[in-house]
Amino acid sequence: MPLSSVLSRRIFPWFGCTAVCVLALGITQVQAQPAEAALPDASTSETVQRPQGQLPLQELRNFTEIFERIRTAYVEEVDDKTLLEYAINGMLTSLDPHSAYLQPEAFSDLQENTSGKFGGLGIEVGLEDGLILVVTPIDDTPAQKAGIRAGDLIVSLDGEAVMGMNLNDAVERMRGAPGSEITLEIRRKNEKELLTFTLARAEIKVASVRTEMLSGDVGYVRITQFQEHTGSELATAIEDWRAKGDLNGIILDLRNNPGGVLDAAVEVVDSFVSQGLIVYTKGRTPSAEVSYSATNHTAAGSVPVVVLINGGSASASEIVAGALQDHQRAVIVGTQSFGKGSVQSVLPITEDRAVKLTTARYFTPNGRSIQAQGIKPDIWVEQSEVTPYEQRFYKEADLPGHLSNPTQKDNNTGDKKAPANSSKAAADPSGELLKKDFQLYEAHTLLRGVTILSPRPEA
Structure with a gap:
């Protein structure tokens, strides 16, 4: 009997078990069959049309042949368990960069990452x-x-x-x-x-949400990663700002944010949008077809919003930026995002092992796919430092004997009262942050302009 036939009969029950396991996970529709029934005569297998869903016989024989060659001829002995784990790893990593076989340590690390x-x-x-x-x-x-x-x-x-x-x-x-x-x-x-x-x-x-009040009553929110409580933390921060007084705008900083929990991204968008679609997914299985919509509760109301993105903004960050862009709820500033528009589902195999499998693609409310495309900003701003250029101008007030201003207080001392809305970076701690970050500086300037030209939003 040929070696391939012997190996097929000896190792094929492993494939039968795999078919059952795969079916239980809902990855594909495969019916487990007895080994003898699944192995038609080799002389006719090439000409017989393979029914949809039936495992490819010749490829399985090739696998068993290669498996046995490695076991018997590789320069160092490798046990069967290790070889099978290598096969699983290769099968998943060959699909795309995000699918993977999570062994105990990697599975534990994934759970730690989502908890922060x-x-x-x-x-x-x-x-x-x-x-x-x-x-x-x-x-x-x-x-x-x-x-x-x-x-x-x-x-x-x-x-x-x-x-x-x-x-x-x-x-x-x-x-x-x-x-x-x-x-x-x-x-x-x-x-x-x-x-x-x-x-x-x-x-x-990882602190998911960090906030700071910039000059001109502009709230700055930095989301470093989308975790379980990101949405609620953001909503609480915005509500606190609005309760304390005027909030003229919000800068939502998603730069270098690699993504995270999808539900958290949906909650973040919901803090700014009161109705309509936020994101939807498309895949091959019914469970991969999911859509998320906004609720009536919107923490930010109609406060103007600028979102900062760059090449390190990926996945959930792009969902937020794309949704706010499609709803025309925010101006997107920065550079083009990373372009990860695929959905990974973690499918447990045992208590300490799982498969991370790409199961769907993300789409923005207007039907744009993020995958390998990313989000293009409305205003393109490259990163650099703000370096003010000092130049001395003599003004009317510097001239000896100049006329006084009848509407200006403290004319005799020469003191001038600054307008109520002016900001002095030197006296404001947030000014140092704006100096170091040109993209943030531009976003802040944009929101200050919107505040000047627009009526003050109601509380």
Whole structure:
């Protein structure tokens, strides 16, 4: 009997079990059949039309043949369990960069990430041309403080090349005990030489929502990652601002936000939009067809909004920006976003293992797909620092013997009362923040202009 037939009969029951497991997860419609019934004569298998849903016989025989060759001829012995896990990993990672087999440690890490606390360097990563792409560094983490940027490509970890390395393996190498160090070599656009960073690992605690009141009664909200309570934290902050007095505008900063929990993104949009579609998904299964709509409760009312995005804004961040853009509820400022418009579902296999599988695509209310396209800002602003140019002008008030202003108080002392709405960056702590961040400065200027030209919104 040919070796392939022997192997098919010996190993095929594993495939039967897999078919049942796959069916239970709702991934595909496959009927488990007895091994003998599923194996027609090889001489006729190539000419017989395979019914829809039936497993491809020849490919299964190829797999069993390769499996046995590795077991018997590979230079080092590899146990069957490891080989099968390699096969599962390869099957998922070949689909797209976001599907993965989550073994116990990776499954635990995923649960920690959504709760806002995990260990490592603070980098959201993906794969690009065999290298590790930095999607975004997370605020107040070793990576962000060291100067690692979105778009950087990690070439090596502690001197070991990452080319061809599995993404999960690379992530595991970057994790470690707090205080331990790791050296990264990075290739950066427009830099001729590789950059070297030595980072000390730390326990990463991500504060999802940070707020600050800028001059001119403009509220600044920085969302670093969408977590379970992000929506409620944002709504509470906005309601507190409005209860304390005038709120002339809100800057929603989603730059370098890698995404997170979808429900949290929907709640954020709901804080600004009182009706209509927020986002919908399309996939192959009925469970992948989902839509989310706004409710009547809107924390921000009609307060003007500017949303800041950049190349590190991905996934849930793009859902928020796209929805507010389609509803014409906010002006989007910055640079084009990352373009991750796919939905990943975590499908538990056992208590400590799961499959992260891409099951659908996101679409904005107007039917735009975010995938590999991203959100284009309404006003394109590149990042830089604000560097005021000092220039001295002599004014009428500097001339000796100038006439006094009859409507200005304290004419005799020369003191001038500033208009009620003016802002002085030097006296305002938020002025330093605006100086360092040109995109934020432009967003703030835009909202101040809207405040001047528009009637004050009602409480």
